[in-house]
Amino acid sequence: MTASPIEGLYNFRDTAGLPLRGGGVTPPGVxxxxxxxxxxxxKGLEALAATSVGVIVDLRTQAERTVAxxxxxxxxxxxxxxxPILQGAMADMAMQLGNDSSSAKTPPAHFxxxxxxxxxxxxxxxxxxxxxxxxxxxxxxxxSSASAVLVHCTAGKDRTGLATALMLDAGGVERAAVIDDYxxxxxxxxxAWADGMIHxxxxxxxxxxxxxxxxxxxxxxxxxxxxLAWVDDHHGDAAGYLRSAGLTADELSxxxxxxxx
Numbered sequence: 632m633t634a635s636p637i638e639g640l641y642n643f644r645d646t647a648g649l650p651l652r653g654g655g656v657t658p659p660g661v662x663x664x665x666x667x668x669x670x671x672x673x674k675g676l677e678a679l680a681a682t683s684v685g686v687i688v689d690l691r692t693q694a695e696r697t698v699a700x701x702x703x704x705x706x707x708x709x710x711x712x713x714x715p716i717l718q719g720a721m722a723d724m725a726m727q728l729g730n731d732s733s734s735a736k737t738p739p740a741h742f743x744x745x746x747x748x749x750x751x752x753x754x755x756x757x758x759x760x761x762x763x764x765x766x767x768x769x770x771x772x773x774x775s776s777a778s779a780v781l782v783h784c785t786a787g788k789d790r791t792g793l794a795t796a797l798m799l800d801a802g803g804v805e806r807a808a809v810i811d812d813y814x815x816x817x818x819x820x821x822x823a824w825a826d827g828m829i830h831x832x833x834x835x836x837x838x839x840x841x842x843x844x845x846x847x848x849x850x851x852x853x854x855x856x857x858x859l860a861w862v863d864d865h866h867g868d869a870a871g872y873l874r875s876a877g878l879t880a881d882e883l884s885x886x887x888x889x890x891x892x
Contacts, residue, residue, distance in 0.1 A: 635819070639675035639702075642666040642787035642819040645779075646799060649808040657804060657890045659683075660779045662769060664795050666787035666824070667691065669699035680704035683779040686768050687711045690761070690784040690791060699785075712768065714761040716790045718754045744842045747849065748857030751793050755861055759876035762797050766878055769798060770885040773892075786828070788816035788850050796855050797862070800869035801883065802890035806859070810852050817850040 635643045643666070647659035660683040668687070671679065685708075689701060692715045703709055745753075765782060772778045784790040792813045799809045825848040832847060833839050845851070859869070866872040870883055878886075 637665070637671070637675045637678045639671040640665055640668070641824040642816050644815070644819075646795065646812060649799065649812065650805045651803045651891060652805050653803060653891075655891060657799070657802070658892050661889050661892075662795065662798055663779050663781040664787055664791050665781060665783040666820070667695075667699055667783055667785050668701040668703065671702040676702060676704045677706075680706045682781075684709060684781045685772055685778055686780045688765055688768065688780060688782045688794075689713050690716045690782065690794065692717060695785055712764070714764055716754060716758045716761055716784070718750055718757065718790070744840070744846050746842075746857075747789065747846060747851065747854035750789065750846070751854060751858035752861045754790065754793055755858060755872070759872065762794055763873055763876045763878050765794055766798060766801065766873055766886050767882060769889055770882055773885070773889055786816070786820060786824070786848075788813075788820065792816060792850060792855065793858060796859065797869045797872065798886070799890070800859065800862075801873055801886060803887050804890065809859070810855055813855040814850050814852045817848065820848055 635641055637643045642664070644664060645659050646662045646664065647657055649657045651657065663682070663684060668679075687701070687703065687709055689696065689711060696713070701711070703711060765780070769780050772780055782791050782794050796809050796813055799812065800806065828847055829839055829844065832843070837843070839847075862869055862872045866875050874880070874883065
């Protein structure tokens with residue numbers, strides 16, 4: 632597991648230093664990604680305040696935010712934008728499964744879980760507007776003193792992973808580097824975070840099968856490859872996907888400029 636530079640977080644990182652298709656690498660302080668900010672320690676809050684984050688995008692549902700509200704530094708202004716994406720909300724899913732099991736005469740020993748790749752294609756089909764809003768926030772922050780956009784969900788691996796992959800791919804990052812960035816979350820979350828989440832889900836009476844464990848804690852490269860292949864098949868590439876949902880050609884050019892600066 633790679634130690635997070637922000638105390639209290641497990642899956643925080645800047646997407647800086649990734650190779651661009653036209654040469655060069657992505658600059659720091661444009662797009663950051665993380666797990667939920669509910670566990671930030673006082674030192675972690677200070678460290679986050681010292682970054683260039685100006686906007687925090689929370690992809691969690693209202694139920695997730697209620698159970699584990701983010702801790703936000705109050706030493707300087709930071710804008711919080713809530714863009715809930717239902718697919719990938721593991722706590723919500725586990726609670727519903729637990730309720731279904733408790734009301735059944737014979738609770739199921741396990742249930743059929745979607746693959747991560749299938750989950751991501753569901754997100755792509757139903758949440759394009761949210762992804763476009765993230766792209767616009769990245770563009771809008773250019774030139775401000777606090778210019779970075781931090782995107783997070785609960786684990787920072789599924790909703791955040793897909794959103795990050797789309798932004799990087801549309802922004803001109805080499806596809807292999809996009810996939811590697813996504814896959815890094817599994818190691819970051821291994822250990823205490825993964826154990827805690829598995830315990831939380833099992834507390835609802837749900838059996839933790841290998842497929843469910845992978846869904847909750849894994850980031851296999853094949854999952855994001857499937858999602859990006861869906862994007863390629865339906866829209867040509869991530870840029871085409873965002874354009875289909877309303878991102879303009881000028882906005883796309885500005886997005887690419889942000890990652891090439």
